Amino acid sequence: xxxxxxxxxxxxxxxxxxxxxxxxxxxxxxxxxxxxxxxxxxxxxxxxxxxxxxxxxxxxxxxxxxxxxxxxxxxxxxxxxxxxxxxxxxxxxxxxxxxxxxxxxxxxxxxxxx
Amino acid sequence: xxxxxxxxxxxxxxxxxxxxxxxxxxxxxxxxxxxxxxxxxxxxxxxxxxxxxxxxxxxxxxxxxxxxxxxxxxxxxxxxxxxxxxxxxxxxxxxxxxxxxxxxxxxxxxxxx
Numbered sequence: 380x381x382x383x384x385x386x387x388x389x390x391x392x393x394x395x396x397x398x399x400x401x402x403x404x405x406x407x408x409x410x411x412x413x414x415x416x417x418x419x420x421x422x423x424x425x426x427x428x429x430x431x432x433x434x435x436x437x438x439x440x441x442x443x444x445x446x447x448x449x450x451x452x453x454x455x456x457x458x459x460x461x462x463x464x465x466x467x468x469x470x471x472x473x474x475x476x477x478x479x480x481x482x483x484x485x486x487x488x489x490x491x492x493x
Numbered sequence: 494x495x496x497x498x499x500x501x502x503x504x505x506x507x508x509x510x511x512x513x514x515x516x517x518x519x520x521x522x523x524x525x526x527x528x529x530x531x532x533x534x535x536x537x538x539x540x541x542x543x544x545x546x547x548x549x550x551x552x553x554x555x556x557x558x559x560x561x562x563x564x565x566x567x568x569x570x571x572x573x574x575x576x577x578x579x580x581x582x583x584x585x586x587x588x589x590x591x592x593x594x595x596x597x598x599x600x601x602x603x604x605x606x
Contacts, residue, residue: 383536421598422580422594424593469536480525480592481525482527482592484529486536
């Protein structure tokens with residue numbers, strides 16, 4: 380079974396620009412969660428999508444948004460980039476329906492904001 | 494508020510020297526506690542899920558245990574390839590939380606030959 384894929388793997392942007400990251404979950408999984416990882420804050424939850432609906436949202440500003448498509452693929456968007464948005468952005472896939480909540484992570488997208 | 498604290502922050506072991514990593518947590522209602530391994534520049538790799546106090550799971554040299562307040566990841570006779578950051582995360586049963594994971598800051602393990 381193919382794992383979670385994320386594209387692109389690396390991105391360099393400048394302050395004020397916007398960026399879109401993509402995630403394809405494991406086949407059959409309907410839940411996609413996004414996390415931001417930085418050296419100082421560790422892994423922090425951004426949001427979760429299930430069946431094209433945002434099910435939960437972390438404590439991040441409105442510049443961070445996402446969506447999920449009917450094939451469960453998900454995108455996240457960050458507008459008006461700031462230097463502090465430089466991080467590894469991780470996508471995690473889960474069945475989303477059973478009582479077992481294991482999440483399987485992709486390799487991440489490394490975003491650098493200059 | 495849910496909280497996850499891992500200790501120590503860093504651990505250096507000699508090959509074959511067994512030890513344990515600690516994960517203390519507070520959560521309103523625990524759906525599951527998860528252990529992941531993360532290598533530099535990669536996404537976390539799923540290791541174990543524990544659902545209730547007293548539960549134990551094993552995989553090769555790793556064994557995870559769970560109480561009502563903490564979890565331990567025991568590493569028996571580690572090898573250099575076990576060097577990585579080990580992350581602990583809790584998932585609340587609260588329906589408002591969905592499947593969000595609340596992570597600790599991790600323990601960076603270095604195993605030297």
